Amino acid sequence: MRSPAGTVWAASGPVLTLAMAALFLYACDGADAPPPALRITFASSPESDAEVIVNGVPRGKTPVTLETCAPGDSVMVELRKEGFKNVWKDVVIPEQDHRFVFEIKPKVGYVTIESEPYPARVYLDDGALLGETPLVHCPVRIGERTYEVRLENYRPVQHTVLIEEDYVYPCWLHPLKPMQGQLEVNSVPPGARIWLNDELQKKSTPATFELRPDAYTVAVHVDGYNWVEKSVTVEPNTKRMVDIRMEEGDVPPGMILIPAGEFIRGSDASPDEQPERKVYLPDFYIDKHEVTNAEFKTAFPRHTYDENFGNYPVSGVSHRQAAEYAKAAGKRLPTELEWEKAARGPNGREYPWGNKFDPAKCNSKDGGKTRLERVTRHRAGASFYGCLDMAGNVFEWTSSWYERYPGNTLVKKDYGYIYRVLRGGSYRTGWFDVRCASRHYAKQDDALEDYGFRCAKDANSTAAKH
Structure with missing residues (x-):
């Protein structure tokens, strides 16, 4: 049977069915199918x-x-x-x-980084935190790398290094410098001269100083008023204010009033220190520390010293030179009894700071010291009255002749008007010679390298009241 268009319809149904069945069988035959495409x-x-x-x-x-x-x-x-x-x-x-x-593992070298103080954070140039000090054998990727050590209130430190593969680098120690703090000093009355740790400053009150963080002794003085000191601690990256009110009086700047009264003189430790007795002395002033190179030069312009040693004790000084300086300064040398009282206090201390020797509190041979140190460095070694460096550093001339004490029966050919007494020991002597009661003596013209001095002055009634 034909359609009007002449298309044969009778066979089309069965033929289409067979064709579709064959196609289905072909598709299900895995042996003849193409392999699937994998995505790896x-x-x-x-x-x-x-x-x-x-x-x-x-x-x-x-x-x-x-x-x-x-x-x-x-x-x-x-x-x-x-x-x-x-x-x-x-x-x-x-x-x-x-x-x-x-x-994939980066190629690295190994670094050890320490800081003083610690712990401080260590950052790489890409901003990544490497860790906190101390870092030991810490892996760092190869190449030129810059790291920065940071600690709050301290100045950051940077270091650049070429890191090579598998190389173990030696330790890098970074001392960190604290950020400076500010100290503002005010006084009543104003216009006072200022001393910081016993060094005279160029500024007068009111004044502001940029200082490294530390403990400071601030002193001010105006003529007609008593010298006043205060202790203050300057913290990093902060501002500290100190206000000082002075009382009328005439305590000389740089000196300490030693009040009238008894003290224990001598000891049984050495024959020439005997006997131990209580002795009364009127009030007097004594220098807080030994006379420095800078101070000595004001009376002896030809005196020379390294510019960095202006605040070191003058040394190699004879008794005659010491007395001449004291006179030029309107002062005098202390007697050995005045010196001993200023060092021992009213309760007879063995050393200025107490009865037990401590090498950290003075400049002596027993502390491993081999040279002079700046005055006031050993503040922990202050005496009862606040005098510094009365043990060690330099021997100190007194005005006294080397004589036996009253009550001492020892006969010694060196006694008499031959030798002058020095006190305090020096950096070249040990614990026995830096005792407050220890006596040393020398001829007036002797000027050994560890001979120095400090001055004294009579106290008047106005100053004594204050």
């Missing part, structure tokens, strides 16, 4: 953009996806990236899509 991805961690080489053929940079691999194939995968160790790995292609992630 190669990635890297912790960073991407590593060059991928498969069986020696470059394939791009991670992450890279290949669709030409057949299941069961074994391939050699190599990853390369500058600054990282190369990676090689045999990979068997699975039967389904898969993502291989390869860990």
